[in-house]
Amino acid sequence: MITLGDRLREERNKKGLTQADFAALAGVTKRSQSLYEGNERTPKADYLAALHDVGVDTHYVLTGNRSHGSASFGSEGNIEEQQAAYLERQLNDPDVASIPMYDVECAAGSGRDFTEEKVLGYFHMDRAVLAELKLPADSGAWVRARGDSMVGTIDDGDYVFVDFTQRDPSREGVYLILMDGERRIKRMQRVAGGGWLLISDNTRYDKELIKPEQKQFVEILGRCLVNLGQVL
Structure with missing residues (x-):
């Protein structure tokens, strides 16, 4: 049937x-x-x-x-x-925000933001719902994750909401970063001495220590707040 x-x-x-x-x-x-x-x-x-x-x-x-x-x-x-x-x-509906959707593997220019990238689509959300979820309507985007380094938290192909205004990893969280010419999604922790620890939730991957003198080579693009259907 x-x-x-x-x-x-x-x-x-x-x-x-x-x-x-x-x-x-x-x-x-x-x-x-x-x-x-x-x-x-x-x-x-x-x-x-x-x-x-x-x-x-x-x-x-x-x-x-x-x-x-x-x-x-x-x-x-x-x-x-x-x-x-x-x-x-x-x-044209003032109560609806059209959140752009991108692919994390896109790379144009310095990779600082996604303004020059191809929009895969739009996720239309009521602004009242966004406010309730504490998601910014005009400074974020849904970004499709790639790879298995964050599997269990973010799977390959999942869409993650990134707030581009949150670029200070003073508190632990999951961030979209630019490193070695690639955009990556990693959990970040501050460590003694002023460095950062990049953590993959998939235990198959080793943690990466970013020393204070290496921080200039890592750019934080925004904080990942929500995985579709799952709060990080």
């Missing part, structure tokens, strides 16, 4: 999107998307409404019957127009 979750997965696959990217269109976490597709949780109305706005046949998802006049996934122009209209509505 074909379930709601099966039909939802079918619609996602037609768009050629991962669970994380499909979830971002609807403003939910990758875990929620997985639960919906596994029939472990029933999608809410706002989730389905968001998908409808970007061309998903939600009538089919709910009932198993194609809606008359539904958008064809073979018509890229139609889908692009609907996505553009949806994005325009979100951008």
